[in-house]
Amino acid sequence: MSTSWFVVPEDQHNELVRKAYQHRGYHEDEAAEAARFCAEAARHGIRTHNALKALHLDHLFGSGAGGCVPGAEIEEVPSRFKGARVWNANRKLGQSVAYRAMDAAIELADEYGVGIVSVDNAFHYLWGGGYVLDAARRGYIAYTNCTAALAEVVPFGGRTPTLGTNPHSWGFPTVEAVGFPIVVDWATSVVAMGRVQQFRREGLELPPNAAVDAEGNPTTDPNKAVALLPFGAHKGYGLSLINEIVAAFIGGSLPTLRSRWAEDGEKHTPCFFFQVIHPEAMSSGAFAKGRSQAENVRAVIEDILGHGNEKCMLPGQIEAEFAKKTEAAGGLLFTEAELKGFDEIADECGEPRWDHGAFARYEG
Amino acid sequence: MSTSWFVVPEDQHNELVRKAYQHRGYHEDEAAEAARFCAEAARHGIRTHNALKALHLDHLFGSGAGGCVPGAEIEEVPSRFKGARVWNANRKLGQSVAYRAMDAAIELADEYGVGIVSVDNAFHYLWGGGYVLDAARRGYIAYTNCTAALAEVVPFGGRTPTLGTNPHSWGFPTVEAVGFPIVVDWATSVVAMGRVQQFRREGLELPPNAAVDAEGNPTTDPNKAVALLPFGAHKGYGLSLINEIVAAFIGGSLPTLRSRWAEDGEKHTPCFFFQVIHPEAMSSGAFAKGRSQAENVRAVIEDILGHGNEKCMLPGQIEAEFAKKTEAAGGLLFTEAELKGFDEIADECGEPRWDHGAFARYEG
Numbered sequence A, B: 001m002s003t004s005w006f007v008v009p010e011d012q013h014n015e016l017v018r019k020a021y022q023h024r025g026y027h028e029d030e031a032a033e034a035a036r037f038c039a040e041a042a043r044h045g046i047r048t049h050n051a052l053k054a055l056h057l058d059h060l061f062g063s064g065a066g067g068c069v070p071g072a073e074i075e076e077v078p079s080r081f082k083g084a085r086v087w088n089a090n091r092k093l094g095q096s097v098a099y100r101a102m103d104a105a106i107e108l109a110d111e112y113g114v115g116i117v118s119v120d121n122a123f124h125y126l127w128g129g130g131y132v133l134d135a136a137r138r139g140y141i142a143y144t145n146c147t148a149a150l151a152e153v154v155p156f157g158g159r160t161p162t163l164g165t166n167p168h169s170w171g172f173p174t175v176e177a178v179g180f181p182i183v184v185d186w187a188t189s190v191v192a193m194g195r196v197q198q199f200r201r202e203g204l205e206l207p208p209n210a211a212v213d214a215e216g217n218p219t220t221d222p223n224k225a226v227a228l229l230p231f232g233a234h235k236g237y238g239l240s241l242i243n244e245i246v247a248a249f250i251g252g253s254l255p256t257l258r259s260r261w262a263e264d265g266e267k268h269t270p271c272f273f274f275q276v277i278h279p280e281a282m283s284s285g286a287f288a289k290g291r292s293q294a295e296n297v298r299a300v301i302e303d304i305l306g307h308g309n310e311k312c313m314l315p316g317q318i319e320a321e322f323a324k325k326t327e328a329a330g331g332l333l334f335t336e337a338e339l340k341g342f343d344e345i346a347d348e349c350g351e352p353r354w355d356h357g358a359f360a361r362y363e364g
Helices: A010-023 A028-043 A051-061 A094-112 A128-137 A193-202 A233-250 A293-304 A317-329 A336-348 B010-023 B028-043 B051-061 B094-112 B128-137 B193-202 B234-250 B293-304 B317-329 B336-348
Strands: A004-008 A075-077 A084-088 A114-120 A141-146 A168-172 A182-186 A272-277 A332-334 A360-363 B004-008 B075-077 B084-088 B114-120 B141-146 B168-172 B182-186 B272-277 B332-334 B360-363
Touching (some): A004 A336, A010 A028, A010 A051, A010 A336, A028 A051, A028 A128, A028 A317, A084 A094, A094 A114, A094 A128, A094 A141, A128 A141, A141 A233, A168 A233, A168 B234, A182 B234, A233 A272, A233 B168, A233 B293, A293 B234, A317 A332, A317 A360, A332 A336, B004 B010, B004 B336, B010 B028, B010 B051, B010 B336, B028 B051, B028 B094, B028 B332, B051 B336, B084 B094, B094 B128, B094 B141, B094 B272, B114 B234, B128 B141, B128 B168, B128 B182, B168 B234, B317 B332, B317 B360, B332 B336
Parallel strands (some): A084 A114, B084 B114
Antiparallel strands (some): A004 A360, A075 A084, A114 A272, A141 A168, A141 A272, A168 A182, B004 B332, B075 B084, B114 B272, B141 B168, B141 B272
């Protein structure tokens, strides 16, 4: 399926996005980090977290709703541990906190082989895959998880949503081995709530065991679906629970109260957890047939995707292919409908609208 | 369903198991570690990895088949990283290596907040949950993964098994919070190959999307099943792939050649990865309503399992309940059929058989 794209120069995109964030009160550095994140999402075809969606969510839940505090300062929580840092993010923009936390974890990994950064009082960082992908491109094994904004997922065997969609993201430095970072990145629900709403609009059935009705019974009818189920029964439930437990150890409070602001003495913020490993810190150096570490990773991947499995995809491959398309086009790719969204953003912050006719076109 | 158990004093059990391992050439310390592991498996009702199974597998794939080398020495691979260690296990008994690696990771976590130990040239450690459970009881957040002995799992979208069942195990120090360590521990296939064989014997249908036939098509007929599928489609595939990639970074070789010994210049051993985090190293110290960290974890768990979800289980709960039963009985619980298995073990190593009639009985 070929799409007719408008090619927006990255600098031009980033300038408008920066101004939009600054217009909402974010400081220059935060706005630059937000723009960088939006460009990365667009580059990799993550249209659920491009600038339009990021700014929309910021309006609904972030600076527009008191969930996120522009200009907030990250506080370092004192720690006796040399390879671990704990931050109080004070609800600073999630993308800014996540980029900085991953940088801090990389610094720790450079010295200790492994480093972790735990973040309390966070605001949603949007696309965990973006941060591990970035670290993986820079040569590191990276992992992050967070507690999702709302409790929408029913624990295995239960009937009431008390867990977030709680994503996990792993990134591996496999550019030399396979041409792009392998990124395993997904929520622990079968589908997102936005997808249920989309199925409702389109009159389609949900996949089985993805959602439950008001009585807590599985349903494939999107009109009856009120909450989500974890993927893989008890296994996905365990994976979702991990994020809640990690957050509880960090400082997160009750999941059913998350993002539901009230003066009840509870905390209502999600938590983030970041971890980076230096690949040399886990290398025995003894690879078969004199291979380098990267050559060994390539040989293993070729074995897995050989023997009749040549059509299998690697996690992160779709995003890597979109990034190639972006590179070939020479700019970020948006549809006409998306350009109209950018017009609204320009209007909001008093900037001139982009001249759609001036953009190059790209088919693909 | 109540079972009539024989109550075997733990010392008596451990003495026979130690002697059985020593009879097979294992050194005293290895035999003690093997016995400790078998007792833990029995204590928690992990009957797939109790002494009978462990010794049977050692016979088939371990010391009986050249896969495992009794008395092998662990070599430390020099590293410039302070929080990470890499070992060449030289195919030493997996249980010994795993206990020692977890101890080493705990030591690193005590100083750095987080510590990792990567192990090359390993021999199967049997039940990853046992090691993280042990670390969690001692107060640590622990994780391990390994590459499984054989490539039995087909990658998502493929037709040929090129991945191991590749388990992940996470343990959390939640004894104070909920009475036992929460342990998330499972293979990344829907079922194990042993389960397919059991379904075949019992004439039962497999669950859907658990196995494929010789053409790579999903089948619920255990007689046609030749390979396994990952749970949760692409998500379980990603989780299985993680273990292969981690192993490839450590020093593991092609998954389809694992445990298939040949003089082909490849390595044929699995790898282990261990990680421990000190819970204070991720604590912001700022828990709502003045809770301690453990009280906060309890509040979060109570929220998740409240609101109509009271019947949900926590991962690790079944094992913890079996351990309570073991404690109430005052010894390890075995069936009559299992006692006969221990008779064979006694015969093998020239020890007197246990006097079955002398054991106390326990119903439950």
